[in-house]
Amino acid sequence: GENVEQHPSTLSVQEGDSAVIKCTYSDSASNYFPWYKQELGKGPQLIIDIRSNVGEKKDQRIAVTLNKTAKHFSLHITETQPEDSAVYFCAASFGGFKTIFGAGTRLFVKA
């Protein structure tokens, strides 16, 4: 069935370093790839998204890349700050109203 794999499950970086989270999806029909940030005790919030007709998108310190051939997409956070510490989820939409989420990456940014 449809599946999204996300790695790593935990990531620890020093403040100011970059963080990269990678996801792989199974259904080549997927055409929408959002990334959500979830802080402790709260619901996820969209931080960036990308559609299948675009290879890269950037918003300040956050960027997402998509490789449709390999069915990979990645989140890149540069100049990390302690407030970036959270759980990050990738997701893939296969059309209709269903979205498949990755298992999440817990990011720790050490000051």
Next chain:
Amino acid sequence: DGGITQSPKYLFRKEGQNVTLSCEQNLNHDAMYWYRQDPGQGLRLIYYSQIVNDFQKGDIAEGYSVSREKKESFPLTVTSAQKNPTAFYLCASGQETNTEAFFGQGTRLTVV
């Protein structure tokens, strides 16, 4: 302020009891969703609704029920048939397919 509101934030249930989790949105979104979140796992879809008076089972619907009598409201009932109900439940809404989902703050349900 527009948003999506879940209540209560914390809920305790005795075994054998049904409980209902509330979800209300004032974003005028057509679609609403219920997800379950367990430690180390992604969000798993329980039910979703595209329009009023219509809803569809997600991947883990067994032991749950929903209703969609109003566009703004999508309550979830966790029945006694759900064998392992302790989890964090998230409600979301969205305007169209393949667009951002807006999540509530979640309800943490614990069986005691």
